[in-house]
Amino acid sequence: xxxxxxxxxxxxxxxxxxxxxxxxxxxxxxxxxxxxxxxxxxxxxxxxxxxxxxxxxxxxxxxxxxxxxxxxxxxxxxxxxxxxxxxxxxxxxxxxxxxxxxxxxxxxxxxxxxxxxxxxxxxxxxxxxxxxxxxxxxxxxxxxxxxxxxxxxxxxxxxxxxxxxxxxxxxxxxxxxxxxxxxxxxxxxxxxxxxxxxxxxxxxxxxxxxxxxxxxxxxxxxxxxxxxxxxxxxxxxxxxxxxxxxxxxxxxxxxxxxxxxxxxxxxxxxxxxxxxxxxxxxxxxxxxxxxxxxxxxxxxxxxxxxxxxxxxxxxxxxxxxxxxxxxxxxxxxxxxxxxxxxxxxxxxxxxxxxxxxxxxxxxxxxxxxxxxxxxxxxxxxxxxxxxxxxx
Numbered sequence: 001x002x003x004x005x006x007x008x009x010x011x012x013x014x015x016x017x018x019x020x021x022x023x024x025x026x027x028x029x030x031x032x033x034x035x036x037x038x039x040x041x042x043x044x045x046x047x048x049x050x051x052x053x054x055x056x057x058x059x060x061x062x063x064x065x066x067x068x069x070x071x072x073x074x075x076x077x078x079x080x081x082x083x084x085x086x087x088x089x090x091x092x093x094x095x096x097x098x099x100x101x102x103x104x105x106x107x108x109x110x111x112x113x114x115x116x117x118x119x120x121x122x123x124x125x126x127x128x129x130x131x132x133x134x135x136x137x138x139x140x141x142x143x144x145x146x147x148x149x150x151x152x153x154x155x156x157x158x159x160x161x162x163x164x165x166x167x168x169x170x171x172x173x174x175x176x177x178x179x180x181x182x183x184x185x186x187x188x189x190x191x192x193x194x195x196x197x198x199x200x201x202x203x204x205x206x207x208x209x210x211x212x213x214x215x216x217x218x219x220x221x222x223x224x225x226x227x228x229x230x231x232x233x234x235x236x237x238x239x240x241x242x243x244x245x246x247x248x249x250x251x252x253x254x255x256x257x258x259x260x261x262x263x264x265x266x267x268x269x270x271x272x273x274x275x276x277x278x279x280x281x282x283x284x285x286x287x288x289x290x291x292x293x294x295x296x297x298x299x300x301x302x303x304x305x306x307x308x309x310x311x312x313x314x315x316x317x318x319x320x321x322x323x324x325x326x327x328x329x330x331x332x333x334x335x336x337x338x339x340x341x342x343x344x345x346x347x348x349x350x351x352x353x354x355x356x357x358x359x360x361x362x363x364x365x366x367x368x369x370x371x372x373x374x375x376x377x378x379x380x381x382x383x384x385x386x387x388x389x390x391x
Contacts, residue, residue: 128243133190138178171195174212181209187338197232205335228256228315250274267292268311319359325349344388348376
């Protein structure tokens with residue numbers, strides 16, 4: 001079983017407080033105690049400290065229109081504000097750093113180097129993702145869910161559905177059971193409160209099928225794509241998620257399922273306990289902080305310990321990845337940004353990257369960062385990007 005190295009969130013917070021000059025005596029003692037206990041992480045801690053110190057000096061540029069911003073980025077204006085530092089560190093600091101400092105910064109890493117983006121290009125160019133989905137009823141009727149109906153009750157087939165916000169609906173009552181489907185297109189995401197109170201966060205390019213009334217013995221749904229479940233506790237009725245490659249059973253827990261057709265299948269447990277089964281494989285128990293994965297349906301289930309924040313960061317507004325091949329990252333970018341990406345050179349797809357960015361930012365911002373940190377170029381025309389090696 002593989003375990004990923006990590007510096008705990010509370011230590012990252014202490015580093016940030018120290019650099020802000022807001023650390024108290026008790027916090028300082030806790031930080032020194034951690035360093036004494038983990039001398040091998042001294043370099044990592046100081047690397048984070050340098051990021052924090054640098055980030056506090058960021059200057060947000062004035063707004064300009066999208067076309068001018070993209071033109072400047074493509075021409076290389078502002079490149080003098082990005083630096084490569086030949087040190088290696090983990091990306092967790094990005095998720096902690098941004099909300100605490102209240103600044104906008106993006107970090108990209110590749111083996112042996114890091115690019116620190118210190119501008120607000122993504123803010124300049126605006127956001128691209130939105131809460132949108134289609135609700136398919138048992139009769140086949142389709143209800144478009146967008147920002148046009150908020151704070152109202154939708155009555156269909158004897159079912160009451162409350163539209164809480166532009167990106168969330170809640171099933172409140174049903175006179176009879178029928179199967180509904182929530183379909184989230186590429187470039188969107190949505191939240192659904194199921195009849196039992198379980199909350200499902202559904203990512204781009206995904207579909208969740210569920211009954212309007214769960215039976216008395218179990219609560220069963222089917223997923224194709226990615227979703228994060230916060231399961232309402234009910235030990236008498238296990239909550240079951242059927243995906244193309246997995247069957248996950250829980251009673252009251254939080255876990256993420258990533259299972260798009262043709263892609264790796266992953267179940268990541270945040271808290272509680274689940275059983276993960278697949279085909280001929282019996283249920284394998286997961287503990288918090290563990291992930292079950294399978295590359296092909298005929299493979300055995302692999303269990304490893306992971307940094308769960310890396311796999312659920314999308315729920316909280318972050319676009320994060322670690323040591324990921326560019327081809328795998330491209331698949332996620334296609335779904336998240338509703339673009340098509342093709343590779344003109346196979347070698348470009350094999351490049352591995354680690355990085356973090358707020359996911360509500362524009363596609364062009366992520367492209368710019370990738371081009372600065374790797375030997376690749378993106379030729380973007382409307383909704384298609386061709387990736388090749390730099391000449």
